[in-house]
Amino acid sequence: MPAKTKIHSFSKLEAVVIHDAEPADFERAISASGYGRFNVALYILSAAAGWPTVFETTAMSYVFPAAECHLRLTLDHKGWLNAITYAGMISSAFIWGYLCDALGRKKLLIIGLLLDGLFFLMAATSQNFQLLMISKFLGGFIINGPFAALTAYLSEFHCARDRGRVQMILGTIFSMGNLILPVLAVFILPLKINLQIGELVFHSWNVYLMVMALPALASGAAFMFLPESPKFLMAIRDNENALKVFRRVYSINTGLPEEEYPIRYLLNETEKNFEFEDVRVVRSKKQALKEGMSNFKPMFSTPYFSKIMLVFLIQFMIMMSLNTLRLWLPQIYKAMYDHQFENDTDASLCEMLEIFQPNNETLNFTNCQVSPDNIQVYTNSMIVAATSIVGYIMAGTLINSIGKKTLLSILGLVSGSVAMTMYFSRNIVSTIALSAMFVTFGSIGINVILAVVVDIIPTSLRAMTVSLTMMFGRLGAALGNMIFPFLLESGCAPPFFSVGSVMLGCAFLAHYLPDTDMKALR
Template sequence: MKSEKEKDVIDTEGRLLKPTGGATFEEAISATKFGKFNWLLILVIIPSRWSPIFETTTMSYVFPAAQCDLDLTLDNKGLLNAITYAGMVSSAFIWGYLFDSLGRKKLMYIAYFSDACFVFLTSLSQTFPQLLLSKFLGGFIINGPFAALTTYVCEFHSAKYRTKIQMVIGIISSFGSVFLPLLAGLILPAKIEFTLFNYLNMHSWNVFLMVVALPSFFGGIMFFLMPESPKFLMTNGRNEEALEVMRFVYKMNTGQPKNTYPIDSLVLERKQKDTKKDSKRALVEGLNQLKPLFVPPFLQNILLLCGMQMLIMMSIITLRLWLPQLFQAINDYEHLHNGTTSSLCKMLEVIHPAPKNGSDAPVECTVNNDNYQVYVNNMIVAAVAVFGYFIVGSLINNLGKKRLLFGLNVIGGLCGFGLYFAQSSNMTLIMSAVYIGVGSISINIIISVAVDLFPTTLRTMTVSITMMVGRLGAMSGNLIFPYLLKQGCAPPFFTIGTGLLSCAFIGILLPNTDMKALQ
């Protein structure tokens, strides 16, 4: 029971004013209210969250336009899709260590500015090796802010708004996937040709890559102007700085002077650290955190989750990144046959590696820019995924995550097989939209299951590991897919269908959880 000296000060409406023993983070951030600053954060999320989406997806739209300029083969395209994920995997633990040791804000704006530079360098590429290197570096850089953005934003919200802001982040991400093909449709079909600095031959796809660097650039500017996370400051014993940040947020949200902020002290979570010593300690502690995950009782669950995430991301992201190319093949076939559609397998026969000079019968490489339907189809696929999130949100509490995972992956697996039997472009669109939608939702449900099955001290590490393994799957899937396409129509679609069906049955082995709501 609190003494008179320790009692909290309560105003006439029952609100906490000044806990004399020092306020906890949750009490202090709640006192800042919700207002203009939080809406500003939502604006910051838009370019910041679109940057990693653009980084991993833009090449899918560039391939049809750039294949003649860069002499791209199917293998080249698979490698370009995979290399960004290779960069993300290679930097996974580095970024986690840096953000926890050095803070959020500084690394965020440095990372976004750096990514903007690499995307800009990508836009100047004149050869395949240049493009490959810049995409790897872009993936290496963007993995940091991609992982840290949610943490940073949540650390400015009380528990009352934290779940809602995570939903907002998801919705913004989904709209980014809808906006990208719209942007591609406006720029890539245009006949843009000019020379830069009397050396660089620029085309519409170069201009497109320049434009998609803007979200990272704006993200860097915004984070340069934003304050440091108050939670990070408190965690590192910098309470006065944290208190000043909260006063600023309070003033912006309420319009009241800083000196009316009802909290005048914070609990000391730890003493201010020696950065060098604490950084070494953080690295050792991070490595020690891995040990419990790979021994009983957690070993089975982490292996199941990693296996499922790898199979799902290998299947879903591979098809998602190859869809613009597949839709382009459908468009080219219908263009050559006066609008007549056919089975997907028949229409995919127009996909050929870039022609090589020196062959006995060289074929001129041409690009069909009359392809607005390609971008419309990709927008429809992305929109279906957004719609799917709302449907699943209304079902998950009744069905539970385990049943829902099974049902979604069975539906997705059957749609993957169904693409092989699709007899028209419209049927192909429907099958691919459902496949991508249920798979994308499954990825997020698996993350939520990981939160349910592991204790608080292991949750962040568990999610990080499952996502890293999933990206390894996405990387390997994109390397294998061109080879499967060369083998015929059945191998690629039966492979991605089997991937989701396998996840459905692996998920049966997961323990039941009473926590059914997405968190």
Template sequence: MAANSFRNNKVHPAPNNVDIDENRGRQLTEADIYNADFETAISATKFGKFNVILFLLSIPAGWTSMFETTTMSYVFPAAHCDLNLSLNDKGSLNAVTFLGMVTSGFVWGFLCDTLGRKKLMVIGYLIDAMFVIMSSFSQNYTLLIIFKFFGGFIINGPFAALTAYMSEFHCSKYRSRVQLGRGMIVSCGTMVLPLLAWAILPQKIDIRLDDNIVLHSWNIYLLVCAIPSLISGILFIFMPESPKFLMTVGRNKEALAVFKQVFSINTGKSKEEFPIKHLVDETKLERVDESRHGGHITANRSKSLALKEGFQQIKPLCFPPHLKHIILVCTMQSMYMLSINTLRLWLPQIFQSISDYEYYNNGTTASLCTMLEILNSEKDSDEGCYVNFSASVYLNTMVISMVSMSGYVVAGSLINRLGKKPLLAILSVFGGLFAISIYFAQNTATVLTLASLFLSFGGICGNVILTIVIDLFPTKLRTVTISLVMMLGRSASMAGNLVFPLLLNLGCGPPFFSIGSIVIGCSVLAILLPNTDLKALK
């Protein structure tokens, strides 16, 4: 019907050099020009300067979530004297950010579809920067845990919006590469944090603001970690709203203006040369299987209607054939994230304990279990609490990050040859064995090697699960499914960081045997997964 409304209009052919649908490799037809869908329109904008700018802006934005969850693991060794932190306090500080993320999971999904991507990112990143800055002025454990909770609560939204935003400015030809690039950005952030820690934490800093507030090196470290959020919130003010979101809510005139702007930046041509003249009204399109896939999306819907339609999107997951699949992938992802994020966030403390043992024993080394006994013993002398800063702690975590990044490259070449299920099963078995073997390590180099391999294999498995989710669930259910999978995975991460210090109190073996067994268990569950390599569900 939309095409008929333009039947009497005079058609102005698009210029020959811009009338190719880049994504589909064909000439744009009259129907495309005057009734284009999103894929046709975004393909016509080409790939160019705007996409490069967007990728550069996503670097600080992509770091924010990882910074929010990881900074405390570097703060513990430096702040344990100032804050008098116990093992359980450290576990709570690691876990509380994930608690904030879990609490806000569905809230942000609703706001993202209601407010739009840009507004959510601008507001979210700036508020997150505010809470990180507030946490940097904390003088006690209570204030620090409150601000870390709200930091996790806030950062979940803009990070999810960023993922959608980057995808919605690229045609399907580039979309999968964009998400791979986003993953690499996050991995690079894991190398930036120990570099910052190495540069800032060993410094003798005591800035007294008044009788109650004294800033030490760890306070300055947290303050510096607010920079990515602050920069991102400011820069996204100058970016356009996602055209996909604008089309989804019936704001086609604004969406077309964004397409023209992107086209002009990418090609250097004027906006008037953009070949698409009108966009299809997505709010009036009939859904093929409305009852199964959650109903339609209403244009300019109210907040209450958006919430109702959001629940309609979740409903199909509670019934066959999706129910068994959602239970399986949620269970596996929770097990992977519990094991990975627990050991990852405790490794700096483990390496610090190794360094402390060597410091107090004149450079001699011992088995890991012997060196970890220092975590449960008091080493503070009559002269007061002492913080032993060692470059090896930061260098070791950087090595682990580099091994993990290399693992993604290798896995990318193997996944198509082996298939997702065999790759999951193999990496889970070996990853679990590596985690268990850490218990038997007799020196730092062995701990570093085994931990690097475990985190690399586990991280790959977690990402493979997400690709399986994309294959298993229809397009209209994928976003909500991934959100649910990640929310439960973060819940497991929170639980793991709370339980880990309790296991350490029981002895050296329980933490590593527990983590290793959980990951090996995933290899059994992988057998139950459908073979998505043969045929992805539509």
């Protein structure tokens, strides 16, 4: 029972926040903890923790031009290497989703990030296509966990009013990762490195992949010093430790002692449609598996089933479209500049992409040489990534004013139209501009969908649903990357009109999403 209200020497800010000692729910407690230095520090750490997800899925697209001779990579090999990371992510979606909701966000972030760093080092030492495939699959298998945990963790340190913007912050973080990749590529990949250590031979692309491991290893170690999500602690009925976290966040944000945190007691929150099992109880493996399977029941029943299926479908289509074309952009840019160099003239995009036709693609690796002059390719990728960052900043200011449904419809319509317009591109400059717009609008759409998930799904199911949503999206990305080489070989129109049509379909389906804007989460 709450104690009687006592007279304290509250600051003016605290006096506005609380007038009695009644138990507080999560929204009231997190609002009272304030917004300040802790949140900023969390954003900085989240950047380092979010980049490995981008690195796992995107780094190989920059490695291809530098490693294709050393590893004897054909067009099909490149498609498989782009897809295999997503295959690893798909295979682990159920495992990580359950563990994140059962064991907590913090543990999964630490374990997952450290393991991902190790698998990046494994990829960096690869000497053949087969070992690189295995290491990229394992990296994808692991990184699915930290991604779902980070999404839930960051959201659960913010009140309902700020959670839509949190997804835009995550999007900005990922866009920064996409910017870092070409920046590092400019400095590392052109280096003429041929270092032999025993049976291992290291080239510039090996060093590039080694550098990719550093953010995962550093952020995994850093999360050891951060608290568990207070929302998760309340979901497992550990209000005592949840209150300690709120007090600590309050003290860091305000600079005041923890004792002056205005909330004295927390409500025992339970989900209306699902009761989360107390994971602190020691269970047998059979009981743990049974509880894990029971987590799926509410997702496939009223009122969640139809909403979740729609979210899964939209995310599948967005990521199939976006992450197919996005990962092939460095190859497309390289083909453009190779054509310009060889012919000393500009041309239409379709003319420049004729190199991908079966009769023009050389499979002779005997005299294969790596071209060090790919800086312009990486510079174009920087432009695309920088444009995405600006787009996320603008979307963060618009998401609450125009609503998630409307924003997602606009994003799908514009990105789909832009993808189709690339077919008519007459020069390199217009191709870069159109591809930057496509990537920007498409990648924002992924995070808008995740913001919808955070709104419509209760805490105990949230990380699982985020993980499954991304699983369906990654399934689309894997299929798209396996199909794309065949589309390139079949002609110029199929790649761009296929990608654009899928995005337009997303714009249509967005109209059927529920209205969740400014909704207070349970």
